[in-house]
Amino acid sequence: MSKMPWFRYYSETSHDKKIDLISEESDLHFLIVHGVWSILLCLANDSPIRGSLYITKNKPFRDSFLAEDLHLSIEDTKKIIECFIEYDMLEIDENSAYKISNWDTRQFQSDNSNERVEKYRNKRKESGLSVAPSYDTKEVCNRYGNACVYCGSSINLVVDHAYPITLGGTDDPDNLVCACKGCNSGKSGRTPEQAGYKFINPIAEDNYKKYLSQNVTVTEAEEVTVTSVSASASLYDSAFVYNELSLKNKIEEFAKLPIPQSPLQANKHPLIALFMAGSDYMPPEKEYKNIIDTFSLIKGRYKDHNEIVDDIKKYSIAWTSRNNKNGEKYKISNLVWFYEWFLNDSIPNKKPYNRHSLDNMIIDNVEQP
Numbered sequence: 266m267s268k269m270p271w272f273r274y275y276s277e278t279s280h281d282k283k284i285d286l287i288s289e290e291s292d293l294h295f296l297i298v299h300g301v302w303s304i305l306l307c308l309a310n311d312s313p314i315r316g317s318l319y320i321t322k323n324k325p326f327r328d329s330f331l332a333e334d335l336h337l338s339i340e341d342t343k344k345i346i347e348c349f350i351e352y353d354m355l356e357i358d359e360n361s362a363y364k365i366s367n368w369d370t371r372q373f374q375s376d377n378s379n380e381r382v383e384k385y386r387n388k389r390k391e392s393g394l395s396v397a398p399s400y401d402t403k404e405v406c407n408r409y410g411n412a413c414v415y416c417g418s419s420i421n422l423v424v425d426h427a428y429p430i431t432l433g434g435t436d437d438p439d440n441l442v443c444a445c446k447g448c449n450s451g452k453s454g455r456t457p458e459q460a461g462y463k464f465i466n467p468i469a470e471d472n473y474k475k476y477l478s479q480n481v482t483v484t485e486a487e488e489v490t491v492t493s494v495s496a497s498a499s500l501y502d503s504a505f506v507y508n509e510l511s512l513k514n515k516i517e518e519f520a521k522l523p524i525p526q527s528p529l530q531a532n533k534h535p536l537i538a539l540f541m542a543g544s545d546y547m548p549p550e551k552e553y554k555n556i557i558d559t560f561s562l563i564k565g566r567y568k569d570h571n572e573i574v575d576d577i578k579k580y581s582i583a584w585t586s587r588n589n590k591n592g593e594k595y596k597i598s599n600l601v602w603f604y605e606w607f608l609n610d611s612i613p614n615k616k617p618y619n620r621h622s623l624d625n626m627i628i629d630n631v632e633q634p
């Protein structure tokens with residue numbers, strides 16, 4: 266792993282309005298907010314996944330660890346982290362780790378290019394494409410007027426596979442567009458619809474549609490159609506921004522989502538989506554309540570409890586095997602366990618749900634179908 270012992274710190278930070286607002290909102294002195302922000306940047310720079318807060322490649326920083334590093338109480342740590350998220354300075358990544366917003370665009374492209382290239386090559390190899398791309402970046406960008414087809418920026422342009430390689434997209438010219446690094450990394454492995462991106466370049470949009478109609482069929486794994494995915498996917502994505510108030514409304518919205526026809530679309534299943542959205546960075550009591558609410562909202566749509574349990578198992582196995590994340594598998598097993606626990610009102614002295622009490626659970630208790 267190539268580590269950079271330094272990163273770019275922008276002098277505008279010293280008079281960033283957001284820091285003042287966060288100081289007001291969190292009731293913490295603005296120097297504390299500045300200090301915390303600097304330490305978070307340092308931690309993100311030293312992280313094995315640069316730009317995100319990881320202790321090891323698979324282990325994200327949790328609030329309790331952060332509180333220690335920051336010499337703050339856990340309450341103050343949570344408060345200030347929440348504010349950074351609210352002001353879009355931090356994001357939550359797919360492993361529920363904190364991620365510095367715009368790290369890649371704010372840091373220099375070459376800073377972590379080795380890792381990027383490596384990752385990109387592996388992605389191509391896994392998808393059966395030749396490691397060396399068959400296109401010329403300059404030529405592709407020229408074709409789209411040297412501007413990002415999603416935002417119009419003309420800085421840091423790269424080639425984006427509109428239909429991503431990870432979902433089976435190819436180097437077909439119709440699938441190649443010009444995008445800025447920010448849009449490209451923000452989209453990361455998702456279709457434009459899933460990422461909530463709109464084409465501002467009509468030629469790119471036409472080419473993409475043509476590519477989809479010729480290459481992406483309903484028999485393919487994701488069963489992606491341009492329109493059906495976007496609504497639930499953007500709702501799903503938006504829920505990953507932890508915001509207590511908006512999440513309350515989202516639970517109801519989630520519960521109304523159509524149950525997907527195929528387990529291959531497991532992440533669109535309201536239960537799975539909600540569970541993934543609400544877990545880990547939410548205090549256990551809140552998570553508990555949110556999940557209970559979801560179960561209550563959704564149970565009317567099933568014949569009986571067994572049917573729900575079956576569905577959770579079916580969809581969660583599909584989801585976890587597709588994403589191949591042990592951590593997620595663990596969480597999903599919890600979901601099944603938790604649902605069974607929720608049903609069984611007769612358990613005497615039923616203890617309140619607590620994530621830590623599940624630590625010794627056997628994670629393979631979900632059988633393969």
Ligand SMILES: [Zn+2]
Binds near residue numbers: 414446
């Ligand atoms: Zn862009």
